[in-house]
Amino acid sequence: MANIDEGDRFTETFEAITVSDTDVNILLLGETGVGKSTFINAFVNYLEFEKFDIAEKSEVRCLIPTKFVVMNEDFEEKVIEIGKDDNENNTMTTRQARTNVFPKNRKGIHTIRLIDTPGIGDPRGIDRDDENMENILSYISHIENIHAICFLLKPNNVRLTVIFHYCIRRLLSRLEKSASKNIIFLFTNTRITFYQPGETITALKAILKDIKNNPPFADIKFGKDNAFSLDNESFRYLLAVQNGVELGDRQNFVESWNRSAEECWRMLYYVTGQGNSKLTPHKVKDTISVNEASRIILQLSQPLADNADLINDNIKSLERHKQSLLRDKLCIADLEKNLYVPVINIRCKKLSQPITVCTAKSCIEIYTVNDLKKYRYNQKCHDPCYLQNVLREHVGSPELINCSVMSNHKCKICSCHYSSHMHIYYTIETYEDQIYSEGVKTQIKDREAAMDITKKLIASMESRKANYENEMDTIIKTMARFAHFLQRNLIAPYNDAVKAYIEYLLDR
Ligand SMILES: Nc1nc2c(ncn2[C@@H]2O[C@H](COP(=O)(O)OP(=O)(O)OP(=O)(O)O)[C@@H](O)[C@H]2O)c(=O)[nH]1
Ligand SMILES: [Mg+2]
Ligand SMILES: [Zn+2]
Ligand SMILES: [Zn+2]
Ligand SMILES: [Zn+2]
Incomplete structure (x- = not known):
């Protein structure tokens, strides 16, 4: 009688994952x-018993709890249930990513890790998918090397487009695009289509083409070599x-087993390079460093935008003040009052703990400084918030x-959606300052002297403005380079956010 085989399977803690050259890590993804x-479950048996008749005489192993219904020879339904496990809920869907390790001392492969993941296309909706995908991505960020990212597909699948596209997008938003070289395809349930992928091929090819034609232009191979x-x-x-x-139809299963076992070995050979080609394992750590760079860039975009705002406010207020000084018929008393340089400044307060604030229109407070509309995040929804790893200042x-x-x-x-919220690490407040030059007042003896001083003041304001404009120019160029970096390296949903910032800056 088959049992959950605890001896051969263990769930590794991240610290325990030491990868050697002969290890193979395969991430399984799919609907x-x-x-x-x-x-x-089947894989471990295919590797152990390459032929059905040997498996038949041996005890098949079952690593992950399973439950399914079969029809016996008398057309009675029989429930087969093996094992119980918190990670497989009542309906036997996988809840969290988990590594299954097979120590294997054969054909040059030591350890095979198959990473099981919760399926995408969760009937509970896209939000749940986002959550699952986020968990998968954070799970794999702890693994040094991934040899293959294996997409499991069914033949003749019409729903494929949406789910597969979504998975690839999310995956490539986190991993560097070179990970696309490690993608392989595995078709399950293919006996009815005579072990062919069927209609799924057409849909799949169309998606791959679309991915290739859009940033970051990832070229995902799909051919006999990497499809099983x-x-x-x-x-x-x-x-x-x-x-x-008691079940009939034994002969059908013999063929099915032998073929499937052969395909599993072909897949392993393809991945480990014992066939003609060899996949270079995707270094997740490298990917993470690209991601880190992207995270830093994203974190800089809000302060940069704030800074750009400030510069812009200053340019505007200098211009306005200049106009008021140039107005005719100002009496000396008026001039005297206005002989200053206006400066818009911000008070920046660093927070010891981040705060979750809401940035929705209905939740921000608008105030005016020197006729300019400013806003502050008054809706502090969680203060302080102890969540870690939240992108800073990113809505x-x-x-x-x-x-x-x-x-x-x-x-x-x-009561706003989470997506209008942001983690802030500093608060800013805008205020107006006036810089007076010393001794100016005593120099104003007559109208002529006043005009002279005004001219000098305007000149100094002009040069101040030129400096601001220079700085603004640098910021815009920096933002553009950041966006370019992100575009080259990621299909990030974040791209849109950065793009939006830049468009906003250019607009102004
Ligand atoms: N006939 C047939 N049934 C299969 C095959 N693979 C899986 N099944 C059955 O399909 C059902 C779902 O299989 P699971 O392995 O739980 O699917 P999963 O991808 O892990 O699903 P999630 O954990 O929800 O993502 C089970 O009843 C399996 O017994 C196959 O190749 N052929
Ligand atoms: Mg599962
Ligand atoms: Zn809120
Ligand atoms: Zn919180
Ligand atoms: Zn709100």
């Missing part, structure tokens, strides 16, 4: 119910038989879903 967990077809029902069959259920950072004031993605305090 919910496509058969990721079942594949892991199998059917794991023979594994289900053996589990059922070994659990005392709608996905990690904010986990802020304790959020429930179902909505803020319990201000």
Whole structure:
């Protein structure tokens, strides 16, 4: 009787993952119910028993709890249930990413890690998908090397487009685009299509073309070499038989098993380079450094935009003040009052702990400084917020879903969506200052002297303005280079945010 085999499978803590050259790490991704967990279960048996008749006489192993219904020879439904586990809920869907390790001392491969993940296309909706994908991405960020990113697909799948596209987008938004070289395809449930991918091919090719034609122009290969077809029902069959259920059609399963086992080895050879090609493992750490750079860039964009705002305000107020000084018929008393340089300044207060604030129109407070409209984030929804890893000063950072004031993605305090919220590490307040030059007043003896001083003041304001404009120019160029970097390295949903900032700056 088959049992959960604890001896061969263990869930590693991140610290324990030491990767050697002969290790193989494979990330499994795909729609919910496509058969990721079942594949892991069957895979270990295919490697152990390459032929069905050997497997039949041995005890098949079951690493991940499973439950399914089969029809016996008398058309009675029989429930096969093996194992129980917190990570597989009642309906046997996987809840969290988890590594399954097979120590394997054969054919030059030591350890194979298959990373099971929760399926995408969660019936509970796109929000749940975002959450699952975020968890998967943060899970893999702890793994040094990924040899293959394996997309599991069913043949003749019409829903493929949306889900697959979404997965790839999210994946490439986090991993560097070179990860696309490590993508392979595995078709499950293919007995009915005679082990062919069927209609799925057309949809898949169209998506890959679309990905290639859009930034960051990732070229994902799809061909005989990196696509594998199998059917794991023979594994289900053996589990059922070994659990005392009589099933017919043995011959079908023999072929299915032998073919699937062959495909698994072909896949391993493709990944490890024992065939003709070899995949260079994707160094997640390298990717992370590109990501780190991107994170820093994104964190800089808000302060840069704030700075640009400030400069802009100053340019405007200098211009306005100059006009007022040039007005005719100013009496000496008026001139005297206005002989200063206006400076818009900000008070910046660094916070010891970040605050979750709301940036929605309905939640910000507008105030005026020197006729300029300014706003501040008065809606402090979580102060302080202890969440870590939230992108600083970035509206709608996905990690904010986990802020304790959020429930179902909505803020319990201000009732806006989480995506209008932001983690701030500093607060700023704008105010107006006036710089007077010393001794000016005593020099004003008559109208002529006053005009002379005014001229000098205007000249100094002009040069101040030129400096501001220079600085603004540098900021815009910097922003453009940042955006270019992000565009080259990531298909980031964040790109849009940075692009928006730049457009806003250029607008002004
Ligand atoms: N006939 C057949 N059934 C399969 C195959 N692979 C999986 N199944 C069945 O499909 C159902 C879903 O399989 P799972 O392995 O739980 O799917 P999953 O991808 O892990 O799903 P999530 O954990 O929800 O993402 C189960 O009833 C499996 O027994 C296959 O190749 N052929
Ligand atoms: Mg699963
Ligand atoms: Zn919080
Ligand atoms: Zn709020
Ligand atoms: Zn709000």
